[in-house]
Ligand SMILES: Nc1ncnc2c1ncn2[C@@H]1O[C@H](COP(=O)(O)OP(=O)(O)O)[C@@H](O)[C@H]1O
């Protein structure tokens with residue numbers, strides 16, 4: 001792929017006490033692609049996301065976004081630079097309405113200076129447009145905590161969209177969804193790319209990722225054990241070994 | 252009951268409405284549970300008392316200074332919230348009552364346990380405000396507090412505070428600088444408390460450390476929780492109920508502390524959203540009734 005390198009990690013490492021959760025990961029994500037990251041449970045996928053988005057400081061290594069070092073920056077600064085994320089375990093603001101949840105994210109451009117003291121009413125329309133796109137418009141005024149899990153996953157993505165990022169990190173967005181909902185999710189993720197958003201998609205099940213990702217990186221015990229197109233990865237002996245060796249060989 | 256008595260009750264009720272609106276920003280929106288709100292109130296009252304008696308400033312000249320002083324001290328006292336979890340914040344705010352009380356009691360500058368007395372009543376165009384005038388003055392500040400609260404509830408700041416208050420991890424992912432918004436909550440909340448304190452000091456004419464103790468903090472929190480955390484109508488209604496009812500039923504006045512404590516405990520167990528809070532029995536009931544009136548009885552509106 002000849003396109004621009006959007007996100008690069010070099011030698012990225014994270015130790016939790018004696019446990020090395022992420023081990024010298026070199027990852028290059030190009031603009032415009034859907035980049036899958038797969039690996040068995042505990043492989044270090046979520047930790048990798050936390051390192052990229054500023055929730056954890058790397059023990060070693062660096063993260064570069066659009067040519068700029070971002071490791072060590074706090075999470076909200078990284079959002080401003082253009083990286084949004086979702087959480088593996090959904091975290092809606094349960095007491096706010098679905099619409100307000102999206103508004104909170106849309107407000108990121110208003111959280112500096114006197115912005116917090118300006119009314120949000122004029123931006124409702126933008127938030128509604130996003131809710132329409134993810135199919136939540138008719139539930140806009142319900143408390144977010146009352147949504148079923150499938151809709152809460154959509155809300156996670158809607159909020160990330162409202163941040164208008166260049167790069168979106170989705171942590172197991174298909175977890176807990178029915179087959180039918182996964183079909184809808186695929187459309188949603190492809191829609192993100194059409195909007196010009198580059199996507200990094202974490203999954204521990206292979207099938208979903210195989211379908212929509214151009215490139216896949218496979219992690220095991222914190223290390224990159226394979227990288228390539230879905231076909232290349234699926235036939236890689238190291239990958240087969242890692243998946244057969246682990247309890248959840250479901251993919 | 253004389254008119255003067257009613258106006259006095261009205262003035263105190265107004266002061267507590269400003270305090271519940273103040274606490275609503277901090278605990279209702281930013282979810283920083285404060286069991287020390289009387290300390291912020293006291294700082295405002297003492298600042299007003301000192302500026303009036305020692306610096307000889309008029310109520311009007313002193314008021315902006317009182318607001319600035321309470322806001323600055325409030326931000327300072329809010330700093331621990333950046334380091335401790337919600338549970339520990341509750342404990343540290345209880346401590347605030349005693350720290351601030353001790354400062355008032357043991358430093359001669361604050362008058363010690365003798366307090367500060369002879370605080371003059373404000374004048375309006377050269378004439379001292381009587382009971383009627385002071386009630387009017389308080390009412391003006393209550394209206395201002397309600398209007399500014401209503402405005403703030405429609406701003407990005409309120410959304411960011413609610414988000415940061417509920418889930419810091421998720422709020423950061425929305426580009427919210429959580430520390431900044433917690434400090435904003437302490438600052439705004441303290442500013443209101445400062446005004447309430449100044450109104451109290453100039454109305455009563457004296458301030459004593461025990462006016463601003465832990466039991467007062469419980470009162471304020473009980474009012475807000477009773478009315479409905481996170482809502483302006485709840486703050487107003489709660490202050491009204493807990494301030495006016497004990498006056499009306501004089502017998503229970505001696506049991507104030509017991510009532511506030513019981514109200515807090517009972518509401519937390521049975522209606523944590525308060526009488527008028529979002530989703531409370533009364534609020535849902537009112538909404539149904541309103542819909543019924545609007546759409547006609549028997550015809551169910553969509554959803
Ligand atoms: N905050 C933490 N403290 C200690 N160990 C952690 C922490 N977060 C993750 N780990 C450990 O790091 C390893 C990788 O976890 P994680 O990144 O969540 O894996 P994945 O998302 O691929 O399932 C696991 O062994 C996990 O127990």
Ligand SMILES: [Mg+2]
Nearest residue numbers: 045046047088
């Ligand atoms: Mg994970």
